[in-house]
Amino acid sequence: MSNRRIRILVAKPGLDGHDRGAKVLARAFRDAGFEVIYTGCHQSPEQVVSVAIQEDVDVVGLSCLSGAHKFLFPEVAKQLKEKGAEDIIVIGGGIIPEQDMPALYEAGLKEIFTPGTTLDSIVEWINTNVTARA
Amino acid sequence: MMEDLSKRVLAGDIRAASRLIRNLEDQIPNTHLAMREIFTASSNSHVIGITGAPGAGKSTLTDELIATYRQDKKTIGVLAVDPTSPFSGGAILGDRIRMLRHSEDEAVFVRSLATKGSLGGLSKAVGEGIHVMEALEKEKIIVETCGVGQQEVDIINHAHTVVVVLVPGMGDEIQAIKAGLMEIADIFVINKADRDGAAKLYQELLNIVAMSKKNGSNAKNGWTIPILKVGSVLEPKEFAKSVELLRDKIEEHYKFLIESNLLAERKRRKAAAELNEALWATIFEPVLNELQDQGETEKMVDQLVAREIDPYTLAEEVAQRYMKK
Numbered sequence: 100m101s102n103r104r105i106r107i108l109v110a111k112p113g114l115d116g117h118d119r120g121a122k123v124l125a126r127a128f129r130d131a132g133f134e135v136i137y138t139g140c141h142q143s144p145e146q147v148v149s150v151a152i153q154e155d156v157d158v159v160g161l162s163c164l165s166g167a168h169k170f171l172f173p174e175v176a177k178q179l180k181e182k183g184a185e186d187i188i189v190i191g192g193g194i195i196p197e198q199d200m201p202a203l204y205e206a207g208l209k210e211i212f213t214p215g216t217t218l219d220s221i222v223e224w225i226n227t228n229v230t231a232r233a
Numbered sequence: 234m235m236e237d238l239s240k241r242v243l244a245g246d247i248r249a250a251s252r253l254i255r256n257l258e259d260q261i262p263n264t265h266l267a268m269r270e271i272f273t274a275s276s277n278s279h280v281i282g283i284t285g286a287p288g289a290g291k292s293t294l295t296d297e298l299i300a301t302y303r304q305d306k307k308t309i310g311v312l313a314v315d316p317t318s319p320f321s322g323g324a325i326l327g328d329r330i331r332m333l334r335h336s337e338d339e340a341v342f343v344r345s346l347a348t349k350g351s352l353g354g355l356s357k358a359v360g361e362g363i364h365v366m367e368a369l370e371k372e373k374i375i376v377e378t379c380g381v382g383q384q385e386v387d388i389i390n391h392a393h394t395v396v397v398v399l400v401p402g403m404g405d406e407i408q409a410i411k412a413g414l415m416e417i418a419d420i421f422v423i424n425k426a427d428r429d430g431a432a433k434l435y436q437e438l439l440n441i442v443a444m445s446k447k448n449g450s451n452a453k454n455g456w457t458i459p460i461l462k463v464g465s466v467l468e469p470k471e472f473a474k475s476v477e478l479l480r481d482k483i484e485e486h487y488k489f490l491i492e493s494n495l496l497a498e499r500k501r502r503k504a505a506a507e508l509n510e511a512l513w514a515t516i517f518e519p520v521l522n523e524l525q526d527q528g529e530t531e532k533m534v535d536q537l538v539a540r541e542i543d544p545y546t547l548a549e550e551v552a553q554r555y556m557k558k
Contacts, residue, residue, distance in 0.1 A: 102259040102349070104322065129323035134347050137327045146336045150329065153342055155251035184248065233261075 103231040105133045106156040110147045111140045112175065115165035120192070124160065127218040133225070144174040151179065151187055157229050163193040173206030180207070188229055192216070239267040242368050243274055247342060250365050254344055257365075258358040260514075268361060271368045278310075278367045279487050280374045282392030284414065287380030289398040290424040292331035293466055295377050297476040298483075299335050307373050309335075310366030311343040314356050314379040324348075328377060342369060348379050355379070355387045360507055363391060389417045390506035393499050394486045396479070398422045399438075401430035415441060418458055419486050422479060426462035435460060454493050456486065520555050 109125045111118055118140050128135045136154045138147070151159050159179070161172055172191045179187055191203065192212035200211055209228065212221055238256075241249030253271075256264040281298075283291045292313065299309050313328035326345035335341040346356040355378055356362075366374045378388050388395055397418035421438050423431055442458045459482050463475040490496040524530045536542050 103261070104259070104324075104347075106255070125325055129318055129325045130321050132321045132323040134323060135325045136345055137325055137330060138333060139330050142333070143337075146333060149336045150333075150343075152248055153251055153336075154326075154345060155248070155255045182248075 103233075105158065105225065105229055105231045106136065106154065107133050107158040107160055107225070108136045108138065108147070108151050108154060108156045109160045109162070110138045110142045110150070111162050112142045112144055112147055112171040113163060113165055113167040114141065115163055115167065115193075116140050117164045118162075120164075121162045124162070124192075124218065124221065127222060128225075131222040131226070144171060144178055147175050148178040148182060148184070152182060152184055156187060157231055158188045158190060158225060161189065161191045163191065163195075166194070168193060168195055169199055169202065172203055172208055176207035186232070190224075192221075239270040239368075242267075242271060242365060245369060247369075250342070250369055251344065254346075254358060254362050254365055257361045258346060258349065258356060260357075265511075268364065271364055274368055276367045276370055278363075278371055278374045279394070280363055280376060280392045281483055282376045282378065282388035282395040283398060284378040284388050284395065284417075285380060285398030285422075285424075286400070286403060289380060289400050290463075290466075291377050291380065291398050292328045294396075294398060294422065294424060294463065294476065294479075295328075295375055296332040296334070297473060298375065298480060299332065299341055301473070301477050301480045302373050303335070303338065303340065306340075308340045308369075308371045309342070310369060310371035310374040311341070311377065312346055312359055312362045312366070312374070313343065313377040314346045314348060314359065316379050317347040317349050319350070342366065342371065355391070357510070359387075360391050360503070360510065386413055386417050390503055393490055393496060394419050394483050396420045396422055396483065398424050399434060400425045401428045401434045416445070419456070420479070420482050421458060421460045423460065423462045425465060427465050431462065435462070454495060456489050456493075520551070524551065 107128055109121050109128070111121050121139070125135045125137045136150065136156060138150055147159060147161070159175065161175060163171060168191060172189070176189045179185055179189065185207070188209050189207060190210045190212070191208050195211050195213050203211055210224055238249050238253050242253055253267055283295055285291055295311060299311065302309055311332065315324055315326045315328055317324045324347035326347060329343050329345055332343055335343065344362065346358055346362065348356050351357045359376060363374055363376070376388060376392055395417050397414060399421065401423065423434055438460045442460065445458060461475065461479050461482060463479065464471045466472050490499065533547050536547070537544060
């Protein structure tokens with residue numbers, strides 16, 4: 100099992116084109132020894148889910164800065180479930196107001212990272228909470 | 234469990250296929266049990282290799298090639314290889330960012346692979362990944378190699394048709410006459426052909442093609458390696474048109490392989506490479522792992538660093554010990 104690496108999809112759903120954070124994260128994940136599938140901006144939830152399944156990822160990391168997270172994040176979680184892939188962990192990050200969080204957790208997101216979170220703490224969260232599936 | 238996976242793959246289950254490829258990539262024990270059924274069920278897919286330097290435009294070309302094959306209703310499998318970090322063991326697999334318009338098309342299955350330390354531009358799992366794609370009955374399987382450079386020639390062990398993608402301004406004619414990448418082409422593509430230096434590159438490739446008639450397995454059998462120019466993606470219509478020409482040439486090459494019986498030869502080459510890999514994995518790797526686990530590797534390295542002994546004698550000793558077993 101020693102060759103197993105955590106596989107993570109880094110995607111930006113929706114119309115928001117600010118992808119610097121997502122790229123920095125992708126790089127940090129690479130340096131942490133993860134295999135990162137990077138799809139960048141302007142993804143529909145359907146695309147995110149399809150890629151997650153084709154790539155057999157353990158985690159989907161969504162980034163959103165535009166305010167559309169309330170619709171987009173739950174939609175990804177819902178569609179994964181519909182495809183029988185609810186075992187894929189969904190996490191999110193970006194400009195997420197405190198009051199939106201309960202609904203996102205309710206929708207199935209496992210963790211939300213807001214501005215000021217360090218790269219190390221995100222990597223650590225993943226290492227603690229995600230196991231590369233057998 | 235493993236056998237179950239192969240049944241699901243043969244029934245067309247993408248999740249199972251994706252998991253099986255991952256198990257192959259990660260060399261999970263007993264994955265070969267799942268591969269047995271899949272191997273014998275392998276079909277007659279056409280495997281197309283796309284290779285060339287980093288930034289040559291392989292992914293964008295692959296994307297357009299998928300689009301043009303989809304117009305013909307062909308089903309497509311893509312294996313896209315990107316490099317693993319030698320430091321962290323992690324990887325950023327970013328090829329499919331150029332192919333996202335196909336991600337909702339169920340007839341297109343794109344899978345990213347990391348090199349995981351293997352050289353030659355491929356991942357060790359590519360050959361097996363091709364069999365998984367065949368089990369899914371993909372008619373065209375495109376393997377996009379990791380753009381590592383001149384020695385990226387492993388693809389000839391797996392692909393029936395090898396497309397070498399070049400861009401103008403990457404070197405002089407000495408580059409063009411070196412061994413390696415330039416020798417494995419069935420089709421040359423000059424990508425970004427609107428750039429300076431395209432005419433010169435074309436001329437150099439013409440020279441290579443003229444000389445290769447004496448060499449290369451299909452050139453001497455009557456295949457003239459075509460040199461295609463593909464324009465800028467910023468002119469979408471022209472770009473699409475030039476990629477359609479590429480598709481036609483790829484198809485022509487496949488037909489040539491079948492009619493000249495060279496396809497059989499290529500299949501033998503692939504089979505031999507796979508046998509070689511399986512022998513390696515079954516005989517050599519367990520020995521290596523055992524030496525590693527028992528700390529013997531470290532000890533031998535120490536001896537070498539101290540110049541107490543030479544690597545040939547050490548290897549000889551190990552060989553003798555295991556040959557008797």
